[in-house]
Amino acid sequence: MPLPGDQPPGPGASARRSHLYERPGLKLRRCHQIATALFEQAIGDYNLTSPQYGALEILKEFPGIDQIRLSRLFGYDRSTIGGIVNQLEARGMIERRPDPADARGRILTITPAAQEALERGSQASQYLHQKLLEPLSSAQRAALIEAMDVILDAYNTSIRAPLQGMEGAGPDVQD
16 A cells, blocks of 8 residues: 555556546646646746736737726635736736826836747647647537536626636726
8 A cells, every 4th residue: 555655556557447547627737737838848948837928918908907807807815816916027027007097006017028039928828728728629628628618607796816808907998
């Protein structure tokens, strides 16, 4: 019997038959871990985490939004997105500027350094998506995406930081 800390059994091993390894939550968490590891391998040279890269992509698509709108579009709570924004600002990837419509507000824009990182990271990001879904057939890929969409739609509004649509995201975004 393996001891805690020993290498986990590979695919097809007896652990696969354990009820623990059949739990959807565990499977989703493990898939997230794999996606994160693949992201780090694909984009590691750019020294960005997956959440930082995602925030930059949103800010590129919706320039001039504030931190609250960023958190809603990204599905992160305010304190978490605050940390991401602080890290990106400290690295010179984003700037906070006064919001002309709200004296107390600050809008976020990406810098040329972030633009360059996004352009260079685009191929790595595409590679990640292909690599992650590589073991699946085309039909399985479509089914997986559809199944995840069903779960996300069913539970999005019942969590602490729901993903909110593009309404109010920026001046060019329609409701």
